Amino acid sequence: xxxxxxxxxxxxxxxxxxxxxxxxxxxxxxxxxxxxxxxxxxxxxxxxxxxxxxxxxxxxxxxxxxxxxxxxxxxxxxxxxxxxxxxxxxxxxxxxxxxxxxxxxxxxxxxxxxxxxxxxxxxxxxxxxxxxxxxxxxxxxxxxxxxxxxxxxxxxxxxxxxxxxxxxxxxxxxxxxxxxxxxxxxxxxxxxxxxxxxxxxxxxxxxxxxxxxxxxxxxxxxxxxxxxxxxxxxxxxxxxxxxxxxxxxxxxxxxxxxxxxxxxxxxxxxxxxxxxxxxxxxxxxxxxxxxxxxxxxxxxxxxxxxxxxxxxxxxxxxxxxxxxxxxxxxxxxxxxxxxxxxxxxxxxxxxxxxxxxxxxxxxxxxxxxxx
Numbered sequence: 001x002x003x004x005x006x007x008x009x010x011x012x013x014x015x016x017x018x019x020x021x022x023x024x025x026x027x028x029x030x031x032x033x034x035x036x037x038x039x040x041x042x043x044x045x046x047x048x049x050x051x052x053x054x055x056x057x058x059x060x061x062x063x064x065x066x067x068x069x070x071x072x073x074x075x076x077x078x079x080x081x082x083x084x085x086x087x088x089x090x091x092x093x094x095x096x097x098x099x100x101x102x103x104x105x106x107x108x109x110x111x112x113x114x115x116x117x118x119x120x121x122x123x124x125x126x127x128x129x130x131x132x133x134x135x136x137x138x139x140x141x142x143x144x145x146x147x148x149x150x151x152x153x154x155x156x157x158x159x160x161x162x163x164x165x166x167x168x169x170x171x172x173x174x175x176x177x178x179x180x181x182x183x184x185x186x187x188x189x190x191x192x193x194x195x196x197x198x199x200x201x202x203x204x205x206x207x208x209x210x211x212x213x214x215x216x217x218x219x220x221x222x223x224x225x226x227x228x229x230x231x232x233x234x235x236x237x238x239x240x241x242x243x244x245x246x247x248x249x250x251x252x253x254x255x256x257x258x259x260x261x262x263x264x265x266x267x268x269x270x271x272x273x274x275x276x277x278x279x280x281x282x283x284x285x286x287x288x289x290x291x292x293x294x295x296x297x298x299x300x301x302x303x304x305x306x307x308x309x310x311x312x313x314x315x316x317x318x319x320x321x322x323x324x325x326x327x328x329x330x331x332x333x334x335x336x337x338x339x340x341x342x343x344x345x346x347x348x349x350x351x352x353x354x355x356x357x358x359x360x361x362x363x364x365x366x367x368x369x370x371x
Contacts, residue, residue, distance in 0.1 A: 001036075001134060001139045001140070001141040002081065002122070002130050002133050002134050002139065003079060003080075003081040003121065003122060004040070004042065005040075005137060005139055006121070007079065008040055008042065013042060013043075014042065014043040014044065014045065014075065015033070015037050015042050015043070015044045015045070016044075016045050016047060016069065016070070016073055016075070016078075017029075017030055017033040017044060017045070017046045017047070018047050018049055018065070018066045018069045019046055019047065019048040019049065020049060020051055020062050020065065020066070021048065021049070021050070021051070022051060022058070022062065022146070023144065023145065023146065025142075025145070029142055030046050032140075032142055033046065034046070036140070045073075047069040047072075047073075049065040049066065049068065049069055050065065051065045052065075057152075057153070058152065059152055059153065059154060067113075070113065070116070070118075071113070071114055071116075073116075075116065076115075076116055076117065077116065077117045077118075077119060078113065078116055078117070078118050078119070079119050079120070079121060080118060080119070080120050081120075081122055082107055082120045082122065082123055083122045083123065083125050083126060083127055083130055084123065084124055084125055084126045084127070084173055084174065084177050085126055085127040085158075085173055086107070086123075086127075087106045087107055087123055087173075087176070087177045087180060088172065088173035088174075088176040088177050089154055089157050089158055089162070090106045090107055091103075091104060091105075091106040091176045091177070091179065091180045092157060092161070092176060093153060093154065093157055094106070098220075099220070100216060100219040100220035101183055101186060101187045101190060101219055102187055102212065102215065102216045102219070104179070104180065104183040105180055105183040105184040105186075105187045106176075106177070106180035106183075106184070107120060107123065107180075108120070108184060109121075109123050109124075112208045112209075114209070123177075124177070126173065126174075187215075190215055190219070191211055191212065191215055194211060194214065194215050194218070195211060197241065198229070198230075201232075201243060203229060203230040203231075203232065204229075204230045206229060210229075214227055214229065214234070218234065218236055218241060226326075231245070232244060232245060233245075235324060235326050237322070237324035237325070237326075238322055238324075242324060242326075244326065245269065251267065252267045252268065252296055254293045254294065254295045255293060255294040255295075255332075256291065256292070256293050256294075257272070257292040257293060257294060257334065258292070259274075259284070259287065259361070260274070261273065261274050261275070262274075263294065265294065265332055268330055268331075268332055269367055269368050270332075270365060270366050270367040270368050271366055272294065272332060272334075272363055272364070272365055272366075273363070273364045273366060274361040274362065274363055274364070275361070275362050275364070276359065276360070276361060276362075277354070277359075277360050277361070277362050278354075278356075278357055278358070278359060278360065279354055279355065279356045279357055279358060279360065280353075280354055280360050280362055281348060281353075281354055281360035281361045281362035281363065282334070282341060282342060282348055282352050282353070282354065282360055282361050282362075282363065283352055283353060283354040283355065283358055283359075283360055284354070284358075284359045284360060284361055285358065285359075286336065286351075286352050287336075289336055289337075290336045290337040290339075291336070291337065292334060292335065292336050292341070293334075293335055294332045294333065294334055294335075295332075295333055295335050296329065296330065296331075296332070296333065297314060297328060297329055297331065297333055300313070301313070301314040301333070301340045302314065302340065303317060303340050303343055303346060303347075303349050304349050304350045304351070305317070305346055305347035305348065305349065305350065306350065307350035307353075314328075314340075314343065314346075315328075317343070317346050318346070321345050321346055323345055331343070331344050331345075331365070332344065332365055334363060336352065339351070339352070342363050344363075344365040345365075348363075
């Protein structure tokens with residue numbers, strides 16, 4: 001009511017009342033809005049929606065239905081009346097849920113919403129200030145009876161946690177709102193970096209909503225993150241974003257190595273190259289011990305790249321070397337019979353290393369350039 005009163009008289013202003021049908025008083029609320037908007041000469045549309053939880057809580061389901069009504073609206077700009085107390089509660093709930101930078105940023109004063117703009121003009125005003133304005137201008141309003149239901153998360157935060165925190169930290173709402181601004185600046189910077197990164201890689205720019213969702217997954221999903229975009233897969237490992245071609249894994253059969261300088265392996269998207277060296281790489285003389293071949297990891301392999309240290313599992317060596325989990329099963333491993341000889345990024349097994357002044361071949365795995 002306060003927001004509508006502040007905007008009253010603006011050219012092109014209209015009001016939208018979303019009728020959720022969850023309260024027995026829902027029809028009365030719609031009637032109240034019709035009467036008020038007639039008096040204020042503000043065009044009004046009442047949009048009835050169906051709230052379907054589908055595994056979500058009632059708050060989330062109602063919000064989803066409400067925003068769908070916003071999306072269908074013909075308006076170019078939608079003004080919402082979220083205030084400072086709402087912002088502080090949102091940030092607190094997001095932090096308690098373990099949300100990342102996006103959640104800690106809270107609600108934005110202005111944000112793109114499809115082809116529309118969402119604005120929140122009252123975001124820096126407290127609930128107390130808004131109530132004072134309403135009383136000063138003798139405005140009428142309706143309190144939703146569900147606001148007293150502490151089974152709803154926001155109400156629990158507002159009615160239980162908020163007063164408890166305020167007893168020790170009186171300015172907690174403004175403090176969290178200020179923190180949200182700082183987080184939002186970092187969040188915006190992160191979005192710009194991601195957009196720039198994708199452009200550098202020759203990938204299409206995602207929509208604003210898609211970009212936000214991608215950033216959310218990249219910053220909070222960990223090693224299990226897998227995002228498909230424009231023919232590639234984005235993954236995260238140890239804080240770094242990695243790209244993979246989005247192609248089905250080709251079947252792989254062992255590839256023999258008989259001393260060639262180059263061994264193309266198209267099924268893995270690259271080739272093995274070997275260069276001669278003295279006292280380094282795979283001892284050429286060891287090739288008489290058995291047939292060398294390139295195979296994939298099958299599990300349980302061990303390697304001893306340092307003769308002074310014990311033989312270790314490939315899994316531990318990969319973790320130590322920082323090889324992303326998604327890459328480990330599609331790396332070409334060099335075997336001699338059943339002996340693991342060499343692993344990309346790890347090295348040559350001590351049994352097959354060329355001794356000083358002995359001729360060796362240093363393997364190198366080169367992937368085909370993605371762009």
